[in-house]
Amino acid sequence: MAEALSIDKNAATVEGSAIRGEKIYAQARKIIPKGVTTGSSTHNIQRCDLEANAYAVIAKPLRFLSSPKK
């Protein structure tokens, strides 16, 4: 799967990088649920770990442009 890791060459691979979004698509060989957090600012936030060939991208609404932008 090393090839799969390099398909999206724009993907950030720097350790410590963070992504934030309203909706994030993610995939990995192993997804480990970590339960629900509690507390004032993180109430009901669910956590999970993505392990092995993990990849995530923030969802972006796209549609066909009838007249291509130049």
Added chain:
Amino acid sequence: MAGVAQGKVLQFRRTGEDETTTGENVAFIPIPIRLSQGMAQTFSLVYRTYEGTITTEAPQFQVFSYSLPPAGVQEKELSELRERVRTLEEHLATIEKERDSKVVVLRPISREDAKTEILRLFQENHAEILDYGIIAERLQLDLQIVVDVCNELEQEGLIG
């Protein structure tokens, strides 16, 4: 004299009613009982010791059948058991959900073919807003290929 039975009610009939209400699972609900004086005095003992059917001339109930919780099982234990069953049911639902989760078979196609198919999908659904997840699911493509191709199509001004 009055009392409260907390047992599994199988059958009862109210005074003045012709029909007998029967239900196997009318379980562990408090049932106010009015019994004749002699029975009311030993009502708590009745609840704990009697099994089977009581037929009484009580003013509220003409026929009262019930089964008791197993000996030694108190309300607290029943409450704990209910909670454990509820937890197990939740876990079971999660396991069943995971078991039934869809397996997506990705199609091994070239990047150029993927680009053609993605562009065609946008053209055929020009009024619809799509995103990476929808495209990857509909075309059974790897998410990374979809993102990469979409970025390229965006740069070419075909989608946006």
